[in-house]
Amino acid sequence: MGNSKHLGLFLLAPAGIFVILFFLAPVVLTGVFGFTNMSTATGITGGSYMVSESAMRPLRSRFGEDALADQLSKRIYTIDEEGLQAAAEAGGDAAALTELRSNFFNESFGNRREVETAIKSLNARPSTTRGIKIISAQFVKSVINVRFDTFEELLTSIADFGIELSDDQIEALADVTYTGWTFTLQNFKTMVELPDTRKTLINTLFYVFTTLILFNTGFALVLSISTHYMPTGPAGFFRSIWLLPRVTPPVLYVLMWKWLAWDTGFLSVILEPMGFAPRNWMLDSPTNAWVFIILINGIVGASMGMLIFSSAIKAIPASLFHASEVDGATRRQQIWHIILPQLRWPILFITIYQTLSLLTSFEYILLATDGGPGGATEVWALSTYLKALQNYGGALQYGYGAALSLVLVVIGISVSLIYLKLFDFKNLTAPPKIE
């Protein structure tokens, strides 16, 4: 019996592993990735060092090392042992190479034409242009676009290239030539600077709160309260109707909305005789798009609140309804003074739950408008998905996407805390003084 307390832990271990693997780890990784510049360009493993065009740009702009950048970007041609050997292996004319060694050994040329002029000046010069080119190609010296596994190798190569570097320059180079991901706050700076971010944020808040207030809690309350006052049969029927969208596969469900809104769809067909030109009603204007987005999400979203509220109303003792009627309460007063106060906890639950799920779910928007027209319905979660996982104007920006998700998490937690405060959560859960 002594190890019975360990038994519990032991039995929970598999669950614990799953929790860590599938819940905790992704959150932690997202948090970490948010502070990196990870993208398809950097890869998600470590990187190498390379003097590239894109590395020279920050060298000039951030460090003001224009001269160094110019030097590094140059190609020079030097007649050295290494080049001569390579030329021999590439099939260069042996006599020409011997003469080249004796005439120009260790001489450098600024470009390829100058090397070729020197080769042409040889007595044993190759007879064809191709023969000349085979040889000249072997003497090119450049650090540009060469990958080095370590920074030291890059430095050696630069030294070979004949460039002397100051300590500051070394530091700058280490920074700009690294091709892997690095930790940075740049994502958050970018987020604040981009005007799109503000737009997306406003879209998100509008989308979440409009859907929430109108449908997920508002309409759900209307449905559950009105069915409460109906006879059981019709009430059950009415509730099941509102459950249908919930059990329809999302893709099909949105497809039906699209069909409704298409330029050859239902709306266009019935509105045409009334003088409205057929069009895609959903993507016609931002207002229309929003109306559809909110309806699509709201009609699905209301069903859950309806179920929770309905069962909560059922749980109110019938005697409270009887008592309030006898006390003189009209139906309106009954709703206001008896039902709603009793629903405070379910309403809080649904509000928090639906806020979080509206904040993070974007599948209906993705399927319906894909954020259009012109980004008008792009919400935070969708934008995160597009930046991080959808090829959207080029590379996938994992780091930026993660940073966006991180902000979403922070927004979600803050909003929940505000709700708890608003609904006076402490009082709701305070233990009763007398059982």
Add this chain to the structure above:
Amino acid sequence: MRILLDKFTKKFGNLTVIDEMDLEIHDGEMIALLGGSGCGKSTTLFAICGIHKVNGGRILFGDKDVTNVTSQERNVGVVFQSFALYPHMSVEQNIGFPLKLRKESQSEIKRKVDEIAEMVHIENLLQRRPGELSGGQQQRVALARALIRRPDVLLLDEPLANLDATLRLEMRSEIRRIQRETGITAVLVTHDQTEAMSMCDRIAIMDAGKIVQITEPKDMYDNPVSDFVAGFLGSPPIAFLSGQIKDGNFIEPSTKTKIPLSGNITKNHNGRNVRIGVRPEFFQPGSGITIGGKVTFIESQGRETLFNVTLSNGTILRSIQGKRSESKIGDQVEWGIDAQKILVFDEDGARL
């Protein structure tokens, strides 16, 4: 306010729970609806306050037909069996709720709540929630809420069922006092005969949706119209002996005991099979017509002792005795029945 139920009928689906009930409750009277579980007491109460729609007949308050008036407009105060206090409101808000619904001013509500709270002795509990009250305190709050708008009628559905014995005794007189003070017409639903007898001016005994007898408690005890009523009132209950009327006497066949009956009963019923009811206080040692049996059960009730005496045919007679008795279980005894006090019922249970 007088209440009149005129051929009141209530059905739930195909089930007729109350069939053409007539009941008149006088102004200022407190009446008890007494009956076993499921006999339709609550249903009657719910019809009077308008929670249930009636399926037939009329309900009159005074001379006004309220059959189709909603419960909101009947001005009836109800204390529900479960009290039905609003859990999310303080005691003060609970009591003031009916006034708040009528949009009376805050100060007016406060004044009336304080006044009624004093009457039911809960002045110091006003800020608590119902969940923080004992059963007896909740009961007073429910009573205060029912009384605050000076209803024409007060309905109480087994208000004391949840209370312990002492509290029940206390609340009995408390409710009666308040009912007298306010002069309100009241209906008390209960299945506790003591409660009905001690609190009410009249008792209406119900059985399977019908009122079997309605009269004052004392009269009902002494003159029940049927064996059902006789069996319902009295604790410990009345005992019945089966036998025959022969030549002015009741003959108990197993013991051949002869009990003389009054002349007007025997006149028309000679030879008829009947049952007589003997209350425990009228079956005592040393007086009356003796009948022999064996003591099979003794229960001390403190001041009094209850004996069961089983006759040779298995019938049980009960005796309640004040003074100490030497009898033990298994003793053969010969105790007397008071012939003046026996009640005679025919085969169908109707009183002769």
